[in-house]
Amino acid sequence: xxxxxxxxxxxxxxxxxxxxxxxxxxxxxxxxxxxxxxxxxxxxxxxxxxxxxxxxxxxxxxxxxxxxxxxxxxxxxxxxxxxxxxxxxxxxxxxxxxxxxxxxxxxxxxxxxxxxxxxxxxxxxxxxxxxxxxxxxxxxxxxxxxxxxxxxxxxxxxxxxxxxxxxxxxxxxxxxxxxxxxxxxxxxxxxxxxxxxxxxxxxxxxxxxxxxxxxxxxxxxxxxxxxxxxxxxxxxxxxxxxxxxxxxxxxxxxxxxxxxxxxxxxxxxxxxxxxxxxxxxxxxxxxxxxxxxxxxxxxx
Amino acid sequence: xxxxxxxxxxxxxxxxxxxxxxxxxxxxxxxxxxxxxxxxxxxxxxxxxxxxxxxxxxxxxxxxxxxxxxxxxxxxxxxxxxxxxxxxxxxxxxxx
Numbered sequence: 205x206x207x208x209x210x211x212x213x214x215x216x217x218x219x220x221x222x223x224x225x226x227x228x229x230x231x232x233x234x235x236x237x238x239x240x241x242x243x244x245x246x247x248x249x250x251x252x253x254x255x256x257x258x259x260x261x262x263x264x265x266x267x268x269x270x271x272x273x274x275x276x277x278x279x280x281x282x283x284x285x286x287x288x289x290x291x292x293x294x295x296x297x298x299x300x301x302x303x304x305x306x307x308x309x310x311x312x313x314x315x316x317x318x319x320x321x322x323x324x325x326x327x328x329x330x331x332x333x334x335x336x337x338x339x340x341x342x343x344x345x346x347x348x349x350x351x352x353x354x355x356x357x358x359x360x361x362x363x364x365x366x367x368x369x370x371x372x373x374x375x376x377x378x379x380x381x382x383x384x385x386x387x388x389x390x391x392x393x394x395x396x397x398x399x400x401x402x403x404x405x406x407x408x409x410x411x412x413x414x415x416x417x418x419x420x421x422x423x424x425x426x427x428x429x430x431x432x433x434x435x436x437x438x439x440x441x442x443x444x445x446x447x448x449x450x451x452x453x454x455x456x457x458x459x460x461x462x463x464x465x466x467x468x469x470x471x472x473x474x475x476x477x478x479x480x481x482x483x484x485x486x487x488x489x490x491x492x493x494x495x496x497x498x499x500x501x502x503x504x
Numbered sequence: 505x506x507x508x509x510x511x512x513x514x515x516x517x518x519x520x521x522x523x524x525x526x527x528x529x530x531x532x533x534x535x536x537x538x539x540x541x542x543x544x545x546x547x548x549x550x551x552x553x554x555x556x557x558x559x560x561x562x563x564x565x566x567x568x569x570x571x572x573x574x575x576x577x578x579x580x581x582x583x584x585x586x587x588x589x590x591x592x593x594x595x596x597x598x599x600x
Binding site for chain 1: 519522524525526528529530531532568571572575576578579581582583585586589590592593
């Protein structure tokens with residue numbers, strides 16, 4: 205129905221794409237689903253066996269929960285309501301066991317903690333996966349670990365140690381923000397800048413300065429400088445042009461009604477194009493659920 | 505899902521575990537139906553996650569029909585979006 209999707213820029217973790225011909229309600233539904241309803245795996249329960257660091261247990265557990273875990277959530281199920289133990293299809297187990305000690309080879313007068321102590325900074329790379337049950341057979345090549353290795357969890361001094369066991373479950377962002385798979389997902393409408401009258405010379409230069417760089421282009425036509433809208437997409441809509449009396453009536457700022465520029469930034473758990481596909485499938489799943497209910501419940 | 509109303513033409517559906525995400529997009533799809541005289545949704549209380557979705561039809565059409573059609577149309581739109589999106593992700597050479 206005249207609908208178009210163009211991928212503008214695709215990097216490893218961020219995706220910018222355009223959707224033309226869609227309506228605000230559906231675009232917003234996709235954005236909401238990307239933020240809150242695409243499931244991921246994150247640490248939910250932390251069993252603390254020994255924590256003699258200065259980071260309190262609950263703060264440590266909170267920090268561990270926020271670490272993004274590289275595990276495809278589609279391979280796992282949701283945990284049942286009253287289930288405390290966790291089976292192998294819905295839980296990933298990680299262990300963090302680290303002890304700080306003094307470095308015997310350090311120089312006498314050095315004060316650099318990197319030299320004085322061994323293991324004094326606890327990074328996310330120290331988290332190791334502990335396979336449960338038949339998980340080694342189910343995922344022979346899998347390597348479940350945090351997305352980033354250099355997230356600082358805690359700092360230790362000699363004699364302190366941390367020994368915790370973590371259970372990761374599948375959840376959605378609506379439940380807790382740690383389950384949200386995107387750093388952020390947003391959309392904006394394409395700006396539509398029209399020049400009502402031809403703008404020339406100094407006014408053209410002024411107009412160019414009013415907008416973000418690259419939006420207005422000043423061309424030299426027959427010796428006179430004429431302004432032209434080159435790329436409206438780059439504009440951030442600061443409305444600076446309305447502050448100048450001479451330019452106020454020459455420009456009309458509007459938005460193209462059904463051209464949405466989506467920008468999705470993933471935390472690294474799933475690539476952003478997979479996230480968008482999952483979000484669309486989730487919306488379809490919701491409709492299907494109600495269709496099934498409609499058919500099964502008899503209408504009075 | 506519960507429904508109650510005066511006659512078959514105006515029905516209020518109570519959808520549990522839903523919010524603006526489905527409510528607004530579904531309302532948009534149902535409004536496109538020319539048989540529908542009134543369509544709206546509201547969230548009864550922000551602490552409870554359920555929405556009241558009301559459809560009133562012109563004439564004698566039972567209200568369940570536009571609801572069902574709206575859901576099907578929304579699924580069709582999603583499928584179309586998904587297909588277009590996945591095609592656009594392919595590199596230029598594979599498209600034809």
